Amino acid sequence: MSSSASVPKPSSPGPAQKAIANTKSAYANIRVGPGTQYRDIGDLRDLSLCIYYPQTRTSDNWYWVEYSGVGGWVAGSVVEFESVVGGEPDDRPTTPYDGKVAVWHWKGDSIAERTIDEFAGNIRRLAPNVKQIWVKTSDGSFWQGRFDSSQLAVNGSSDLTRWANTLNNYGLELHAWCVPTGVDIEAEARIIAETCNNSGVKSMILDVEPYTGFWQGGSEAVRPFMMRIRQLINDSRFHIGMSMDPRPWHFSSIYPQEWYPFIDSVHPQCYWYTFRKTPEETLQQMMDTWATYGKPIISALQGDAPLEEQVTAHTLATQRHDNLGVSWWRYGVIGQYAAVNLPIEVSPDEEPDDDEEYYSDEVLVVPNGPGFRSGTYTGNQEFSSFQGTWNWEVLYKKTEANISKVWAEWKTDLPESGRYEIATFVPARNATTTKARFKVHGIRGTNTEVVVDINQWQNRNQWVTIGIFDLVKGQLNAGKVFLNDVTGEPDKVIAFDAVRFRRIITTSGSGGSDTDTGTGSDGGTDIINGIYVADGFDSPVGTEDERMAVRVWPQGWLDASPYAELYFVGTPSQAYHTGADLNFGRPYEDRGMPVYATASGVVTYQADLRPWGNITIIRHDPLKTTKGRVMYSRYGHMQNLRVKVGDRVKRGQQIAEIGDGGGRFIPHLHFDIVATTVLELSPGDWPGMDLARLKKHYMDPKLFIQNNRP
Numbered sequence: 089m090s091s092s093a094s095v096p097k098p099s100s101p102g103p104a105q106k107a108i109a110n111t112k113s114a115y116a117n118i119r120v121g122p123g124t125q126y127r128d129i130g131d132l133r134d135l136s137l138c139i140y141y142p143q144t145r146t147s148d149n150w151y152w153v154e155y156s157g158v159g160g161w162v163a164g165s166v167v168e169f170e171s172v173v174g175g176e177p178d179d180r181p182t183t184p185y186d187g188k189v190a191v192w193h194w195k196g197d198s199i200a201e202r203t204i205d206e207f208a209g210n211i212r213r214l215a216p217n218v219k220q221i222w223v224k225t226s227d228g229s230f231w232q233g234r235f236d237s238s239q240l241a242v243n244g245s246s247d248l249t250r251w252a253n254t255l256n257n258y259g260l261e262l263h264a265w266c267v268p269t270g271v272d273i274e275a276e277a278r279i280i281a282e283t284c285n286n287s288g289v290k291s292m293i294l295d296v297e298p299y300t301g302f303w304q305g306g307s308e309a310v311r312p313f314m315m316r317i318r319q320l321i322n323d324s325r326f327h328i329g330m331s332m333d334p335r336p337w338h339f340s341s342i343y344p345q346e347w348y349p350f351i352d353s354v355h356p357q358c359y360w361y362t363f364r365k366t367p368e369e370t371l372q373q374m375m376d377t378w379a380t381y382g383k384p385i386i387s388a389l390q391g392d393a394p395l396e397e398q399v400t401a402h403t404l405a406t407q408r409h410d411n412l413g414v415s416w417w418r419y420g421v422i423g424q425y426a427a428v429n430l431p432i433e434v435s436p437d438e439e440p441d442d443d444e445e446y447y448s449d450e451v452l453v454v455p456n457g458p459g460f461r462s463g464t465y466t467g468n469q470e471f472s473s474f475q476g477t478w479n480w481e482v483l484y485k486k487t488e489a490n491i492s493k494v495w496a497e498w499k500t501d502l503p504e505s506g507r508y509e510i511a512t513f514v515p516a517r518n519a520t521t522t523k524a525r526f527k528v529h530g531i532r533g534t535n536t537e538v539v540v541d542i543n544q545w546q547n548r549n550q551w552v553t554i555g556i557f558d559l560v561k562g563q564l565n566a567g568k569v570f571l572n573d574v575t576g577e578p579d580k581v582i583a584f585d586a587v588r589f590r591r592i593i594t595t596s597g598s599g600g601s602d603t604d605t606g607t608g609s610d611g612g613t614d615i616i617n618g619i620y621v622a623d624g625f626d627s628p629v630g631t632e633d634e635r636m637a638v639r640v641w642p643q644g645w646l647d648a649s650p651y652a653e654l655y656f657v658g659t660p661s662q663a664y665h666t667g668a669d670l671n672f673g674r675p676y677e678d679r680g681m682p683v684y685a686t687a688s689g690v691v692t693y694q695a696d697l698r699p700w701g702n703i704t705i706i707r708h709d710p711l712k713t714t715k716g717r718v719m720y721s722r723y724g725h726m727q728n729l730r731v732k733v734g735d736r737v738k739r740g741q742q743i744a745e746i747g748d749g750g751g752r753f754i755p756h757l758h759f760d761i762v763a764t765t766v767l768e769l770s771p772g773d774w775p776g777m778d779l780a781r782l783k784k785h786y787m788d789p790k791l792f793i794q795n796n797r798p
Contacts, residue, residue, distance in 0.1 A: 252288020270305020
């Protein structure tokens with residue numbers, strides 16, 4: 089039992105230092121005194137920004153730490169404090185982005201706002217610390233208006249002036265970006281120069297990527313292209329930046345040394361969630377590739393990644409890697425603004441806390457399931473199908489240039505009115521189009537559809553956000569998603585996979601909510617300010633009475649391979665175990681015994697995954713409060729599954745039975761609890777012999793449940 093007494097902050101703690109916390113596990117406990125016998129009052133998350141006092145170090149290596157409004161003691165044995173960048177100014181050239189947060193804008197057809205004024209007003213409301221809007225102005229030799237039919241479209245200098253004046257009314261700066269192709273050097277240079285010569289435009293960013301539709305001029309066209317732009321721009325000091333895919337294998341393919349004399353900054357697209365990596369891995373890889381290039385770095389961060397990872401990415405970019413500004417890709421897919429709204433000069437007290445956003449209700453519409461319709465215009469069977477990544481049927485066919493042959497529609501009865509993230513899953517195969525044109529209907533305040541092009545070729549085997557939309561329950565066609573096979577491309581393949589609807593709830597420090605309030609309880613699920621909250625964790629096996637008892641693993645259940653212990657020792661499969669292998673009685677006696685959800689949440693993955701057999705992954709609700717931890721649990725080797733992806737489950741709800749992984753194992757339940765999103769990126773994640781990586785992501789399930797009972 090932990091002591092209820094506390095040891096306060098020393099009266100003379102010495103100087104405070106801002107630092108990045110590098111914890112050995114996903115988080116470290118903050119306690120009321122310097123020892124494990126003291127009560128746990130909070131968590132110091134890995135790679136978070138904190139204040140610590142070096143001179144408070146005790147003889148047994150405990151420090152006083154302040155983080156996210158909590159002050160207490162942390163063991164130096166489980167955390168290292170990394171000094172942040174800063175101090176004396178360096179000799180880098182200044183940029184228009186220093187000290188600023190920016191948001192990218194692609195085109196008006198892809199968002200619900202119908203006017204620039206509405207767009208700017210929403211930015212100011214959602215993220216008042218954003219100071220710049222980066223607007224796409226051209227693509228190749230065409231103004232962006234060629235691809236945008238909305239009132240926000242840019243068709244020339246007068247539209248740029250309209251953008252600049254409106255943004256200025258909201259305290260926002262206009263910056264431009266474009267996609268140069270090098271196909272018609274003179275025409276492209278003139279459009280770019282006209283943009284840069286507009287007095288309302290503060291800078292230009294060139295999006296140079298090694299993909300279809302981007303730079304096609306080769307290395308020899310770069311210098312004449314850039315020399316022509318510089319000749320046409322009135323101000324020789326006008327700032328031009330370059331954005332790119334920062335992964336090292338793309339470096340030489342965009343001819344960086346040819347661009348070098350003409351650009352003033354680089355804006356690497358650090359889209360870790362798309363790359364299926366962590367923010368730390370992606371930003372470090374970017375720095376390893378681009379830090380020696382010799383230009384100021386202003387990272388572009390992923391706007392539709394999990395909120396906690398966005399905060400980490402912001403911290404690493406600004407505090408470890410010395411980015412003097414950041415940008416977020418892009419308006420229309422950013423669902424949670426707490427990280428986007430963080431200023432550049434961040435203190436630990438500015439961690440998102442007052443106005444936080446959470447995903448609440450979640451509805452999944454899969455091909456040929458409830459809410460899905462499809463058809464053909466030819467009267468013939470045009471679709472082919474296959475079993476996709478998530479064990480449901482996926483439809484696909486060849487793309488059409490002009491005349492559609494098929495259509496598909498995803499629609500659901502909304503649980504509530506509110507803001508929704510709508511996303512589509514792109515399968516790992518039979519998805520090569522770069523222009524799958526999804527159309528969203530029934531958006532509040534508009535009677536027109538929103539059209540979003542999804543590049544399936546670049547985004548395979550992952551969820552891709554179509555957009556964030558304000559939807560009204562009961563409104564005709566609210567949130568209906570439509571897709572046909574016309575992409576304008578020959579010899580490509582378009583996939584028709586699942587569509588996901590997730591409601592976004594905003595909570596405030598005063599306890600309010602933008603959609604609903606109140607509390608309730610239902611089978612282990614509480615509702616606080618409209619957010620589903622897990623009231624605690626139980627064993628995934630045993631009778632109801634046993635699961636509610638003090639003992640974590642019920643009587644008769646054995647953990648054959650405990651957490652972080654070596655198993656299969658001396659074989660090619662030797663590894664540290666990520667969780668628990670739960671067995672009952674003699675071999676095969678537990679086959680068919682029920683498996684239960686350890687806490688409330690939503691099923692995010694389910695498949696027959698080799699060598700696991702059937703696995704199910706649950707993303708759990710925030711633990712006990714809306715500011716609590718979001719954990720994941722993984723259940724392996726099961727049979728007779730009773731839930732599916734998108735289902736909301738309660739603590740103690742049966743989800744399957746213990747199986748044998750399709751005959752590959754003696755029957756048992758493999759059970760993990762995970763404190764990061766690693767299972768979203770890789771459902772079969774297995775650290776093997778990397779014990780440090782295991783402890784960064786996986787928790788001891790027995791100890792975690794013991795410490796977090798209802």
